[in-house]
Amino acid sequence: MELDLVDLSRWQFGITTVYHYIFVPLTIGLAPIVAIMQTVWQVSGRSQWYRATRFFGNLFLINFAMGIVTGLVQEFQFGMNWSEYASFVGDVFGAPLAFEGLAAFFFESVFLGVWIFGWGRIPRWAHLASIWTVAVAVNVSAYFIIVANSFMQHPVGARFNPETRRAELTDLWALLTNSTALQAFPHAVFASWMLAGTFVCGISGWWMVRERRRGNVDIATRTWRTCTRFGAWVILVATAGVTLTGDALAKLMFIQQPMKMASAEALCRTETDPAFSVLSVSTMNNCETAVHLIDVPYVLSFLAKGEFSGVTLQGAMDLNEYYQQLYGPGDYIPNLFVTYWSFRLMIGFMVVPVIMAIIALWMTRRRRVPSQRWIELACLAALPAPWLSNFSGWVFTEMGRQPWVVHPNPAFQGAPAPNGEDSINLLVDFGVSHHQPWQVLVSMSIFTLLYGALAIVWFHLMRRYARYGLDQPGIALEDAHGDAHSAPQDSDELEPLTFGPAHAHASSPDAPTPHGKDN
Known part of the structure; x- marks a missing residue:
């Protein structure tokens, strides 16, 4: 089989991006959740929130570190495999990526270090402010990345220079307030909260049932039941946000990228009031053979359009003929199989956390603490669902834009832009670097093996410290007086976040106990 440079470059970027996105939504969602937990602890003094802060804080740190390591590669790839694309949009991309780097490597990293080592060493208000700064910076960082991505979906705030053959930034404010970014950002944030809520609910529910079956009713009730219900409410609130923002984003995409939405519905020809396709089958990537089996x-x-009738929607094949007139011969229909099913998998996997949240709230109502084995297993089985939903959503967003790497702004199609310059757009085929295919194959293979090893390390660490539960340094089950309901109140009782089981941490005769007291 002959190696294709464009396909190999797309595969490499796709593999590394999807892998990096394992950590992104959990970081975005878990940072404010940990901040809320610590806030509730400091306001109420309840020990269960102290323990939840330390426990999920440790898991957040592992995930954050892996996200930083894998995220660095993403920006370098613009120069390695997509140098023509980087040259074309570099003047535009520079500003949001610089802002993102400032947020990620200054505010996030610096204040996260303050939070890790500041337990008991700085005033409590300052320590709480540090984790809230991290939570805000994480979301600000995400916004700038989405701004850069939204320019690829809907280019604004720039002009095309015919002499340099490059896009040049002309209006930074227009770039930062791109309508696509304003709609996509809250959708991504709510999706991240849904994932983080599922993470908290699933792990806490597993521990709740486990401790209940062991006979540790007090810990199961006070700590794990509380966290399970908290995670469930986060899921429900986030799901409502995902639904509302997703609806608004879909309406915008029907205007900006009608080909993407037509492909998502296997809508081949222009129709008035077409039905929503629940299930269609067809020959791979052949719109003419699509057979709609279940329609609503x-x-x-x-x-x-927000209307139930009288709506005419353009079909993929009609749009393809229109684009051929504008941009020349070619196939402007994205991969129908991937676009169609990624859209449905995004919605389908989102249902799993909702069911999980409803069951969790019902089974723990009126201070009930369930002990059924199936609940313990179901909590673990539900954990991958929001990740798969997030992955499917981004695959739909990016694959549905193909074959464009910078999609034309529909306001400029067939006519010059308002400022007199040509429309900004770039096909994927013209964005890759001029490497030999075997070189990309080698680098892709190395990245895949390296990221596979990192995936094993991440899963091992997350599983290991999740299984430690409350048996970790600084997460005390009881104080020196045997009070299982207490949490450190004095600054000298608090210690920096460390990793490992509490019994191993205190195994040395000179090691402090989890409360900072001498043995």
Whole structure:
């Protein structure tokens, strides 16, 4: 089989991006959750929130570190495999990526260090402010990345220079307030909260049932039941946000990228009031052979325009003929199989956390603490669902834009831009670097093996410290007086976050106990 440079470059970027995105939504969602937990502890003094802060704080740190390591590669790839694309949009991308780097490597890293080592060493208000700074910076960092990505979906705030053949930034404010970014950012944040809520609910629910079956009813009730219900409420609130923002984003995409939405519905020809396709089958990537097996009327019209009837939507094949007239011969229809099913998998996997949250709230109502074995297993089985939903959403967003790496702004299609310059757009085929295919194959293989090893390390660390539960340094089950409901109150009782089981930490005769007291 002949190696194709474009396909190999796309595969490499896709593999490294999807892998990096394992850590991104959990970081975005878990940072404010840990900050809320610490706030509740400092306001109420309740020990269960102290323990939850330390426990999920440790898991947050592991995930954050892996996100930084894998995220560094992403920006370098613009120069390695996509140098033509980087040259074309470099003047535009520079500003948001610089802002993102400032947020990520200054505010996030510096204040996270303050939070890790500041337990008992700085005033409590300052320590709480440090984790809130991290939570805000994480989301600000995400916004700048989405701004850069939104320019690829809907280029604004720039002009095309015909002499340099490059896009040049002309309006930073227009770039930062791109309508696509303003819609995509809250959608991504709510999706991250849904994932983090599932993470908290699933792990806490597993521990709740486990401790209940062991006979540790007090810990199961006070700590793990509380965290389980907290995670469940986060899921429900986040799901409502995902639904509302997703609806608004879909309506915007029907305007900005009608080909993407037509492909998502396997809508081949322009129709009035087409039905929403629940299930369609077809020959791989052949729109003409699509057979709609299950359709729901009125849904697609409302999704597109907010109206139940009288809505005409353009079909993929009609749009392809229109684009050929504008941009020359070619196939402008994305991979129908991937676009169609990634859209449905995004929605389908999102249902799992909702069911999980409803069951969790019902089973723990009126201070109940369940002990059924199936609940323990279901909590673990539900954990991958929000990740798969997030992955599917981003695959749909990026693959549905193909074959464009910078999609034309529909306001400029077929006519010069308002400022007199040509429309900004770039096909994927013209964005890759001029490498030999075997070189990309070698680098892709190395990245895949390296990231596979890192995936094993991440999973091992997360599983290991999740299984430690409350048996970790600084997460005390009881104080020197045997009070299992207490948490450190004095500054000298608090210690920096460390990793490892409490019994191993205190194994040395000179090591302090989890409360900072001498043995």
